[in-house]
Amino acid sequence: MAMITKKKIGTVATWIMTFLLMIVICLPGLWVVLTGFRPNREILAKPAIWIPENLSLDNFAKIFGFGAEQIAIPVPAYFTNSLVIALTSTFIALLIGMSGGYAFARYRFKHKNGYFLGLMLSRTVPGIALSLPIFMVWSKLGLIDTKLGMIIIYVALNIPFTIWLIDGFFRQIPKEMSEAAQVDGCTRWQAFWQIEFPLAKSGVASAGIFAFLTSWNEYALASQLTRSTDSKTLPVGLMDFTAQFTIDWAGMSAMAVIIIVPALILTFLVQKHLIAGLTFGGVKG
Amino acid sequence: MSSDHIQPRRKRSRDWTPALLLSPAFLVLIFVVLVPLLFSLYTSFTNYRLIRPETLYDWIGIRNYQRIFSDKHFWSAFGRTIVFLTIALNLEFILGLGIALLINRITWGQRTLRTIMMFPMMFSPILVGYQFKFIFNDNIGILNNALQDLGLSDGAIAWLVDKPLGMFTIIFAEVWMSTSVFAILLLAGLFAMPRDPLEAAKVDGCNPWQVFRHITLPFLMPFAFIAMTIRSLDVARAYDIVDVMTGGGPAGRTELLWTMIARVGYDNSRMGQANAMAYVSIMLSIAFTYYFFTKLIAARKYMGGAE
Amino acid sequence: MKFTTMKALTTGVALSLLATGGAVAQDYGSFEGYTLRVKLIGGAQYEPLYAEIARWEEMTGATVDVLSRKNHFELDREIKQDIAAGTLNWCVGSNHTSFAPQYGSIYIDLNGVIAEDVLAGFQTLALENSTVAGRLVQLPRHSDISNLFYQKSLYEDQDNMDAFEAEYGYALTPPETWDQFRDQAMFFANAPTFYGTQYVGKDEAITGRFYELLVANGGALFDEDWNPTFNSEAGVQSVQWFKDLYDANAVPAGVLNYLWDDTGLGFASGTVALNLDWAGWASFFNDPENSQVAGNIGLVRAPTGSAGLRSGWSGSHTFSITSTCDNVDAAASFVSFLTSHENQMVEARKGLLPTRGSVWDAVIAEFEAEGNEFMVEVFETYALSMAEDAFTPPLIPEWIEVSNEIWPRLQGAILGEMTIQEALDEAADATRIIMEDAGYN
Helix, strand or coil, X not given: CHHHHHHHHHHHHHHHHHHHHHHHHHHHHHHHHHHCXXXXXXXXXXXXXXXXXXXXXXXXXXXXXXXXXXXXCCHHHHHXXXXXXXXXXXXXXXXXXXXXXXXXXXXXXXXHHHHHHHHXXXXXXXXXXXXXXXXXXXXXXXCCCCHHHHHHHHHHHHHHHHHHHHHHHHHHCCHHHHHHHHHCCCCHHHHHHHHHHHHHHHHHHHHHHHXXXXXXXXXXXXXXXXXXXXXXCHHHHHHHHECCCCECHHHHHHHHHHHHHHHHHHHHHHHHHHHHHHHHCCCCC | CCCHHHCHHHHHCCCCHHHHHHHHHHHXXXXXXXXXXXXXXXXXXXXXXXXXXXXXXXXXXXXXXXXXHCCHHHHHHHHHHHHHHHHHHHHHHHHHHHHHHHHHXXXXXXXXHHHHHCHHHHCCHHHHHHHHHHXXXXXXXXXXXXXXXXXXXXXXXXXXXXXXXXXXXXXXXXXXXXXXXXHHHHHHHHHHCCCHXXXXXXXXXXXXXXXXXXXXXXXXXXXHHHHHHHHHHXXXXXXXHHHHXXXXXXXXXXXXXXXXXXXXXXXXXXXXXXXXXXXXXXXXXXXXXXXXXXXXXXXXXXXXXXX | CCCCCCCCCCCHHHHHHHHCCCCCCCCCCCCCCCEEEEEEECCCCCHHHHCCHHHHHHHHCCEEEEEEEECHHHHHHHHHHHHHHCCCCCCEEEEECCCHHHHHHHECCCECCECHHHHCCECHHHHHHCEECCEECCEEEEEECEEEEEEHHHHHCXXXXXXXXXXXXXXXXXXXXXXXXXHHHHHHCECCCEECCCCCCCHHHHHHHHHHHHHHCCCCCEXXXXXXXXXXXXXXXXXXXXXXXXXXXXXXXXXXXXXXXXXXXXXXXXXXXXXXXXXXXXXHHCCCCCCCCCCCEEEECCCECCCCCECCECEEEEEEEECCCCCHHHHHHHHHHHCCHHHHHHHHCCCCECCEHHHHHHHHHHHHHHCCHHHHHHHHHHHXXXXXXXXXXXXXXXXXXXXXXHHHHHHHHHCCCCCHHHHHHHHHHHHHHHHHHCCCC
């Protein structure tokens, strides 16, 4: 009895310790979130004001254009753009990733490792080196400042890692299962959707969350290729708070909260699949 | 896996299915990455100035490369980038491992803890840059204010300017942003770990350290290499952070290849020369990725994985 | 309300405006159904003017499509991309005198496009500085130049006066020379809670400060044949000023990472004695809601250097019209509207320095009527320095590139990584290569 209680206390202590550690790790980010609810005067005070005295939604009201000052940053437009671009590109990247991952997992062909590595290496090109050439090609095709233009780029950014994860996942599923289904008269296509895909779901989900976060947060290319409210995304919109002579920290932090919250909610929802997906993906195959 | 017997017919005539399945991926990548890359490869041999479109046809051979290779500032940025990558990736691994081991011991509320752990991944690199620029500001930054109010420091520490500290702050920001990636992948590794060897080792009287050292760690290594490979793929994201925090300065103390490329290419309009630098940086990324990838393949073989 | 020269005030639109009390000085034409595509500099100080755009749309029947609104450096990048990709499919862009020469011939000469009587309203110097190779490539919107703000109470304190005179041998009055500026900054400094002054420490900002000090000390960036000459004695003397303050902890330790927002917020926080800054901060500094030094601010003109010259690094934010513009008349009308008397008044009320002589008088009169003595003093001081001290950096396409060679070396010298002479020699060598590449000598 005493043993069990002791063990329980130990567990609770570990939990509290870990929780506190997580909080410490998140501290810099939490500070930004808190800043979003405070006025500039208080943020920039010296000596510092540690206990917030004026917590309010003023900064949010201001950037949505409800405040007295006309800052009017088109946050709803940026938000819609970000959401459309991130979701669409994630969806397409997953489709292409499943198709590619399946090919790597289920077929033998020459130079397979070479193709695989080639795919991966396409991701090593720094955005800053790609931005101008892409800009020139995009301008010829009329893709500058369009959501489609950004979607295509983010699909390309996300394909390598998506294929990698999904490939590992399909390898994990015994071939015999789909073969048995085919013997029973299913086409390979049907076998895929009815047998293999449901089993690979968590792999797809975890690849999806990584792809979403990459697209949602990408700045280097978006800042070069988007220009107006037609396609500007939230991270690019952050720069609206900077000018040659000033930075509006409070407004920027409020915007940061708007960027973080949807990503956080989504991550929490996919959390269960995430670990499972990563566990079987990638390594074992 | 030895069940290739059901498709003997396809083996003879060439099977185009994998090619078909892979073609969307390769088409997109050729369009978005390869074509632009060929263009910038070409410009790296020209005297291309952004503001003078006609210079695009001004072929100057390898002069851009000669110039950057004989430029000591370029080489110090190159060296600094390697130091930055090496320290950041190793720190991320060690910290990520620690966090993963801790969270792995927790059963109740783990989903919440994991989400909290991934909190930094929600931050756009540009945001991470501004966040730490503000925190490390010498006069109004909360770090110096905290140190002063707690009586730990009586001077203003110039975090973003001082010689070792400047590099420290940008590495800190990068590590803060990316440790979660390692933690989540290593946690996945811990989840996948078979219980039997652990139990057996305990029965044999191994102490926890020995278990960790000889069983857990070797099993985790492939996961670590995956994380390393993934991270070395997109380390250039750090450009956003460094550009905002220090812009490569002061006096080039935090200059990395990426900040240099952006300044030469856009501010100075010397796109040809910038692209020559970009190619060197791509080679560097490829070297890092290739290194981890071969390690990963080796680790997979060691674990008895297929192919 | 007094209406100035109202000519051609015939259209119904204009009449309706008259009824609502707007002063219309000019007929902006009619461009019914036309959409004008523009790229504007964004940021809190610039926005109030853009709120007026609706009035132009109403008067002319045209629509303004703002393609992008970004901070200056981002906009610079975007315009360069447009040049590279040949996508100059817009008409009006924000510009700046220091950046304009880079863009070559993408912007048209406004002489002859903007009516002469409109141009006559601008200050001659402002137009001169907007001219590149004989072409008026931009119409100045507002100018900037720096003067010295200080905390008044420090100079009224008897203990300070006595102690300062005992130590430095002359009376404590706001600095007239850069040497006095340095003495007093060191005297007031008490790191880490209080600093004598601060300066912008990176990018073109510190190059500009160095440049104006160099001129004040009798030096020059280039000789007549575009050979770099800033590694002269005057150059060393100028960098020494920055370094002395840095070494003495008279400036915040992180100053080399500071830009304009940091220096402005620093002075407003009440932890800095002297601050050389542009007028755009003036009303912010004197606003008790934002600033700890409100009501306690003095202002003097920028100090003189060892050559007896005042530093007066200046530039203007401007508007330009592209050579690919499909409706130059509409663009010219729009640009004239944005820089008109009424609209410059909108910006001047916020502390931005107008480029029309008439606006200077009018805004000073307005502040006098309101009893806002501080802003009257601000505008009178800045009017003098704009008239007598203002000069721009060399208006050459290579300026930004040259600046990028200079500022990291200035930082190196200030941090003591190399001697000042070494740093300037190195920067001069790099500059010489740029100028040779560009075919100057």
